[in-house]
Amino acid sequence: MTEDDAxxxxxxxxxxxxTERLSAFVAxxxxxxPHQxxxxxxxxxxxxxxxxxxxxxxxxxxxxxxxxxRWLDIGTGGGFPGMVVALVREGPVDLVEPRRRRADFLQLCVARLGLGEQVRVHASKVENASADAAIISARAVASLQNLCVAPRTAPQRRRGGCFLGGVSTRRSSPRSSSIGGLCSTWNKASRTRSRRSWFWIG
Structure with missing residues (x-):
């Protein structure tokens, strides 16, 4: 997929x-x-x-x-997927990023993109983030096994909510797609490259 196709x-x-909002964020x-x-x-x-x-x-x-x-994104880093998700949906989004410089960057994005009433940035570990979320996402912030197990006891996860995790297909082991039936693997749409395996836990 080319950038124009994307x-x-x-x-x-x-x-x-x-697309215009996302273009401003990408810029x-x-x-x-170059700075981080x-x-x-x-x-x-x-x-x-x-x-x-x-x-x-x-x-x-x-x-x-x-x-x-409410959507809670763990380890948002440079804004993926949390900031991107916030720019295309109406619901509240909490971004959890323990590294101060990245959290400061995310807060700057919130201000410049006019997301102050929708998005909260937590400059802390997820254990210290206060958010009662219906959806929790994590993109390559832990091993697949830990990602599968963690949401079952996450205090931030609202009853009846779901957890969405992603691991790079290049980093996954042959055994990673069958960890005791904990995860249901969901592959990307046919128009995209399968660089990451996403899974859903309800």
Whole structure:
């Protein structure tokens, strides 16, 4: 998928206004990238394909009926997927990022993109974040096994909510897709590259 294809994919699913908001955020990430390692430098030329589209898979996986429910993103880093998700949905989003410089960058994005009433940034570990969320996401912040087990006892997870986790297919072991039936693997839509395996725990 080219960068033009990726932006067209976003526009088809979320509309031109959402694409414009995401473009403003992407520009901020690219501008900040030389100052801190928000994403791998090698992925900057393909940021829409590798990071934006990859993050937006979760919106479909969470389901249209969850658009107004609180979303908690663990280890948001440079804003993927949490900030991207916030830019295409109406519901409140909590971004948890323990590294201060990255949390400061996320807070700057919230201010510049006009998300102050929708998005909260927690500059702490998830254990110290106070958020009663219906949806919890984590993108490559732990081993697949830990990601599968953690949400079952996460205090931030509202009863009846779901957990969405993602692990790079290049980092997954042959055994990682069958950990005792804990995870249901969900692969990307056919128009995207399968760089990451997403799974859902209800």
């Amino acid at each position: 932006q067209a994919w976003v526009t088809d699913l979320f509309g031109a206004e959402a 901020m990430v690219v501008e900040e990238a 390692n928000l994403i791998a430098p090698s992925t900057i030329p393909t940021i829409w394909d590798r990071h934006v589209v990859d993050s937006l898979q979760l919106v479909a996986l969470a389901g249209a009926d969850t658009s107004a429910r």
